[in-house]
Amino acid sequence: MSFDLNSLLRPHIAKLQPYTSARDEYTGKEGVFLDANENPFGSITEQDFNRYPDPYQSALKAEIAKIKAVRPTQIFLGNGSDEAIDLLYRAFCNPGKDNVILLPPTYGMYEVSANINDVEIRKVALTEDFQLQPEKILAAADAKSKILFICSPNNPSANKAKREDVLFLLKNFKGLVVVDEAYIDFSDEPSFTTELDNYPNLLVMQTFSKAWGLASLRLGMAFASEEIIRILNKIKPPYNISGLTQDTVLAAITDKEKVDRMIREILDERDFLQAELEKLPFVQKIHPSHANFLLVKMPNATQVYDDLIEEKVIVRNRAKVLLCEDCLRITVGTRGENEAFLSALSKVNSQIESSRH
């Protein structure tokens, strides 16, 4: 396959000299460190944070490489996946000239980040059952289409894309293909990281925010060829992952058992929530889920959403989103939270029904 990364890259990024930090120029651990204008006495906090963290997150990447079966040089770490999304736009999309292809309904940050970077958006809707339309996607693309964002399992529809459709697009789309796998841990689908060596235009995003339960630490991962990762590293803010985040994740990452236990519990609760929702006569559709949430269709969804808030139960209203008319997105909670949601849902629905008779 002919894929020329340099012709995709913005010319000034290709030429860019990156910032070299103090910790780039001397990487030893021992010594008298008078190179980075840090506070030598410690920190205002009990725990010391006075030294700048490793800008390359080497220790953490070595561990992530093991559990994800990739090479450390294929890993970029960002301040959440959102940072990777933004850096991709800045590396590859010339504002006011290039475009990206988005597949609504999907994750809102691809569009917001395109707008922040003044990049044209071309939308190719998913089908009624939230599948890709590969031929239409290719037809919408031209030489200035730099990135295609595929979210699988998709937020907010919860389903996964057909693997053969993604592979077809990897073979035929001329720009970068980003596969956002934020919810992959809740799916039986294998990750596309296994395809990295076959497709130089593939970038897979994952995150510690969902299955790992670390949304507050802000740690997102991108996996791609060494060439692509080198570009992202070149343009990222030098110290984009805090030392606290690096140390905390490094200390916990070997506890794969706990992650697996939480995932199993979430999947059990997803089954429970689905089974209970199926018993409710007013629920019109529960979309099949490969994620930690359910997309549920019901009459008067916006009214239900508002009334649930009165009951102190907060879900996500997707009723105005393309192909999600009258749908609420419900994150799977603990058993107690799910029961609280279900009883509030029944209560507000019967209130709405009786007010209409």
Ligand SMILES: *Cc1c(COP(=O)(O)O)cnc(C)c1O
């Ligand atoms: C939650 C989510 C993410 C994670 O974003 P972070 O910035 O890593 O917290 C990424 N993509 C999708 C589709 C998501 O729903």
